[in-house]
Amino acid sequence: MTAAGGPAAGVPDAVRLARARLTRIVEPGWEVAGRWLCEFGAVETVRRIDGATGDAGGAEEPLPLPGVRPERWAGLVARAREAPPPERDLDRVAKLGARFVCPGDAEWPGQLDDLGDARPLGLWVRGGTNLRMWALRSVAVVGARACTDYGVRMGATLGSGLAERGWVVVSGGAYGVDAAAHRGALGARGATVAVLACGVDRVYPRGHAQLIDRVVEQGLVVGELPPGDHPTPSRFILRNRVIAALTRGTVVVEAAYRSGALGTARWAVRLGRHVMGVPGPVTSAVSAGVHELLRKEGVLVTDAEEVVELVGDMGELAPERRGPVLPRDLLPPDAARVLAALPAQGAHGVGEIAVAAGAGTDETIGRLYELRSLGFVERHGDGWQLTRQAIRSVFSEGEVP
Template sequence: MPAQGGVAGEPDTSRHEDPAESVLLAERCARAALTRAAEPGDVRLGQLLAEQGAQWVYGALCEGRPLPGVGERRLSTWQTRIEEARPEEELAEVAALGGRFLCPGDREWPVQLDDLGEARPVGLWVRGRCSLRFAALRSAAVVGARACSGYGLQVAAQLSAELADRGWCVTSGAAFGVDGAAHRGVLAAEGLTIGVLACGVDRAYPASNGELIARIAERGVLVAELPLGAHPTRSRFLERNRLIAALTRGTVVVEAQVRSGSLVTARRAAELGRYVMGVPGPVTSQLSAGVHRLLREEGELVTSAAEVIELIGDIGELAPRQEGAVLPRDLLHPRCREVLEALPARTAVTALSLSRRLRMVEPEVHARLLELGTLGFVERQGGHWQLTRTCEDHQRVTERSLNCGDSVKR
């Protein structure tokens, strides 16, 4: 069998194999079985793996021996579940699906998962032709509400497609709503996406996303901690979220209520030192209330892929500044703008009265008025100056806006 990441052909242990390869197979089988015994993110199992090794823990469970620091109830559950494990057969089954089982230390293992410490996955069941490690190197999570609005669907799809166009992988949970829109946006842009499941990689959950999940397996990567055939539960969804956070450089939340699983992903990302970002929505929408709280407390506001990449990308990958249209008056010298803005909208005034209002010497005011006259902003009426018709209309609109603001303040 290959030295890294998977099983080729029938895993017949009766064959004469290279000793190092036999040890690797034993380790892989032990870890595959343990993904069936314990729930994802079990810290005590992680501690035992670090202290004793996977083969020792697996052997102890098979033989009914006690495990240090493991209570009777948990031990009984692990022992019951381990009886159902068929690790060699399951490794062959996932290989038949075009997948593999990854262990820490494999070349394809994403080393950023090690940041989870004792809650690191025992192993990962993976489907897809792409390397999980390489896909996760430049990856951003896009998550959000399942029952999202049309705005949320549009933003998630567009943001994800833009990230894909810029060479970034988008990771999400293949669920309804924002997750599904994020994956579809990437696939439409012919980019790379990672779907992290709370069930086995041979199952489609939700079932109505079956076609989407199949496309992710074909053109991206499907990942799960749970073995083949495993079904999702609420706790498994929550633990799945920590994988999404750990695999990526940052998490973007698009629509989330105050109590939302996507905010759990954001919190996990913050705990791991990853960037946490949110896309704002209407202040009247409860679907964005959780995002707005996130932005107030710890998140970065983003509205485009360029702004996401500026945070999580390499040095120098800056988003272009968004500015309003350049108006003719924006090109004026600052002192010219002062004089222009001091002119009343409807009446003509002298240079002397303007100099007093601006506390600027009269010769300079006069010089600025001459400049403005050549540019068509003002015109002379005897010894007085006034705005031209076009400039007067603009000034009147500006004054109305300012007066409206003043009335609100009052």
């Protein structure tokens, strides 16, 4: 750890402190602030904002930062005036075993840079594992808060299945599908990351205190907001871009037309990540958004194996899916043709069967005796007919005349 309380890396303490302070001043994902950092750097950006408060102590008042209206600038200055020193925030999270990870740190996930000017200023990280290494092999599983039992079951099944295959499950820690995905991964003794829309020292929703504690013990809790900050509707929406950027792909399990989970999927599309959806009943409003996603942009998946086939490395293929192999499927083609020529009801002569099968009489007789030895047909006098077992095998339910 450095003196500023961050992970040991090539990021100077002054830069880490400046970025930590900015998390108190600007909202996550604000692209104007991202452009300031590119043009002026974190230290100069903070110097200009603090200079406008009159508390910077400099002899020369710094110039305002460009690209912001006067009233917005006044709001930033007011926030800066009320914000505690960044050293206090860093010490506060350090007592929880947490840290502030910045771009340039060894632990910083490089894929977050794909967000451009909307890239996080930094991430507050709680938990003992390396975020960058986990993010390299991670999948987001998101969905409706007010989900059905089917959504809970699918979220948990995907979470456990991905964890069993060595993948990190990333979600938002919310009720519904998010919680199911986290619990599925935890139950499989796998890795999971909860990306919060509040400070990592807070629990939201409050009913998830035990779940968040388990995630901290077995995985990671991360967020852009400084300790103590509360969630807002806009912060949930902005949080979704981090979930999409951290992972190789996003799976949506149950989402209505107006759903934050679909926002995560839209960010994944924008970033060139894989986008997947789990289908539900076409009559279910809570799956309507998923179906629209699948119709336009997503790939249909039904289990963890299909997800891994899409986001994994070459050779990580899902097994070929097919229906059960029936006894008739194993028949030689000539025998199968004779079997198919027998109607479902009544006994029929060899000549009639041969004509229907397009085969000679002698060949048809030989095939009929072969089929009788296998239990498909039986002889009644001079005629042949299907056995009950064969009728069930040859005809699907509802097809028997």
